[in-house]
Amino acid sequence: MSLYTTYLEEIATRKQQGLHPKPIDDGALVAELIEQIRDTGNEHREASLDFFIYNTLPGTTSAAGVKAAFLKQIILGEAAVAEITPDFAFELLSHMKGGPSVEVLLDLALGHDEAIARQAAEVLKTQVFLYEADIDRLKEAYEDDNAVAKEILESYAKAEFFTKLPDIDEEIKVVTYIAAEGDISTDLLSPGAEAHSRADRELHGKCMITPEAQDEIVALQKQHPEARVMLIAEKGTMGVGSSRMSGVNNVALWTGKQASPYVPFVNIAPVVAGTNGISPIFL
Known part of the structure; x- marks a missing residue:
């Protein structure tokens, strides 16, 4: 029995309890979703896309690691999914808030493709959950005269991750x-x-x-x-x-x-x- 089949059984049980599908934190299950997404004729492809996009836990879960890695492949053109363009992949990474997503964004920002690096940098400027190792990567790149790393660090120094947040409502009823x-x-x-x-x-x-x-x-x-x-x-x-x-x-x-x-x-x-x-x- 596949992990996906087991997940569908769990969904049926939760539905009887008035609950939605449980958010996915297992990287192995996300890997199965990706295989079904890649297979354009798979009967579970549409549902797998939905679970991948909307029901995979972000942060430091193993699921987030597998999701971020696949989004990186899409951005680099190593994988193609009609429903997930490179721009949308960046958007999804921007909502994953730390952990593997930041590692992927740093890989892209410090990579050799200038257009991709600039786009990754814009996302990184909005992120606040960076580990010391992430900052060390930026520091090392900055010391090697990497212009993108300099731009990101200057943005952090100006606290643009906060100052560029949307304004709060003037009135809340x-x-x-x-x-x-x-x-x-x-x-x-x-x-x-x-x-x-x-x-x-x-x-x-x-x-x-x-x-x-x-x-x-x-x-x-x-x-x-x-x-x-x-x-x-x-x-x-x-x-x-x-x-x-x-x-x-x-x-x-x-x-x-x-x-x-x-x-x-x-x-x-x-x-x-x-x-x-x-x-x-x-x-």
């Missing part, structure tokens, strides 16, 4: 939801008893507050599509207790906005409030 009265512990937002599910963000999100509260939040979103739901700790502080990032993740999952169209179940910018303040974990 909100509709309030009182999550609880008194201090709201991060354990209410991400119970310790559900720690086993934290790696599965969608599944873990189902433990935030109560199912009834989740339904009420969704109902508010439908009633007020132009507004954001703001969770409030009435007569208390929002997010006391342990600094549990999974609690923030759950709040963002239910009330935030998607960070990237290519990264599933990773949301940002939830709006929260507390009569007595907000815990630093939310700031």
Whole structure:
């Protein structure tokens, strides 16, 4: 049985639980997806493309490594996929936020093809998750009079990865939801008893507050599509207790906005409030 077949079985099981396909973190499964994408007559090609583009975890997962390597092949013309142009491959790399994607971008930026190097440099200027080894590569190239490396380092020195971010909205409309009265512990937002599910963000999100509260939040979103739901700790502080990032993740999952169209179940910018303040974990 192939990894892909096993994945389809898992998808069927999750569907019965009201869950979407689990984001892929296994490089071996991504390798199978790529083989099916390369085979233009494969019955699973369309689904494999969708999983590859929209449901592969970024960062330092083995899946990200295999995905980044294939995108590099597309950019260099070593592989051809009609649905993934070199420009789109760069866009996908830009959303992978560190790890193998940065290594690939550095390979391209410090390579011999000037046009590709310039395009990779523009993406690198937006990235912030670089390891010391990545900076060392840029430093070495700069000391060898590499103009692209100089341009990237100058961009970092000017903090263009921050200063060139899109402006935030001048006004954010909100509709309030009182999550609880008194201090709201991060354990209410991400119970310790559900720690086993934290790696599965969608599944873990189902433990935030109560199912009834989740339904009420969704109902508010439908009633007020132009507004954001703001969770409030009435007569208390929002997010006391342990600094549990999974609690923030759950709040963002239910009330935030998607960070990237290519990264599933990773949301940002939830709006929260507390009569007595907000815990630093939310700031």
